[in-house]
Amino acid sequence: MNIKELAEKAGVSVATVSYVLNGKNKVSVATRDKILALIESEGYEFNSAARDLKKQSNKIIVICLESLHGSFxxxxxxxxxxxxxxxxxxxxVTTSFGGIKSSAHKILSERRADGAIILAPILENEFLLATATKNTPLILLDRELEHPNIRNILLDNISGIEQAINELVTKKITKIGYIGGIKSHFDAQQRLTAFYNSMAKHRLTINESWVFTGEFDQQSGKRVALSLLSSNQSDWPEAIVCANDEMAVGLEQTFLAHRIKIPEQISIIGFDDILISQYVTPSLSTISYLKQELGYLAVDSLIRLIQKKEVTNLKIKTSFIKRNSSI
Structure with a gap:
């Protein structure tokens, strides 16, 4: 494809394509990205100025998070x-708060960084795939997508929940409840599925009135505790597994405020092993993994992807940590 054909396909003038190929700041970001995407997809052999434009590195990466709040x-x-x-x-570091109007969306759209680490479920798959197609490498910590410029680094959620259920079963606990996270989140979906599958594996009956949906915050745990406290204690589960530690802490502290003994009257297990889980009383049993290692691996993988080196998808090991909130 020559420059004229490229211009026709992009719906712009030959001069506009020339500006992009030579690194001139005379076209909009949207038009520039459209032309570069066509260059990639059509295999156009452009000059060294255009190659420099595409390959220039500011040595800046962007971290797109759902929130900046919390120990995790x-x-x-x-x-x-x-x-x-x-x-x-x-x-x-930026957040996805505000959706398409968020700073994360704006920074990625304008290609201000060499690559990005994504832990922001609100960002649409279509947007991330389009961003990767514009030659912005991405490391995803919150979903699975396939693209040459995308790699996934995910937690072994299934093993984590299985370990929690196995621990309870070994202690002869069979009446088990669950507090899940936001249903649209990949981790929440995997952990909920793992709960149902693990219960089925042990041939345990699931009481749907003990399966709750939360929002990964302490307030969600508090709401579940208050709901149970309004019912007859003989109808309670013997243990509750939570999809993260924040909800588990809210659950535990609300029970304690109402003089419910933990774990004597009910066991609680969280997920994430955030710092506070060690210091609440009683200390929280939880599913642990190395969060600092996760962050380090994400950066290392992203930079290798930026440098066009071989990078594979990774799964982070999880392990059960026994503390004082479970029997």
Missing amino acids: FNELIDGIEQAAIKLGYNFI
């Missing part, structure tokens, strides 16, 4: 920072 994100960012400093990159 603090520990993850700590690992990201360590890796970025060691590997000589700067990073921008």
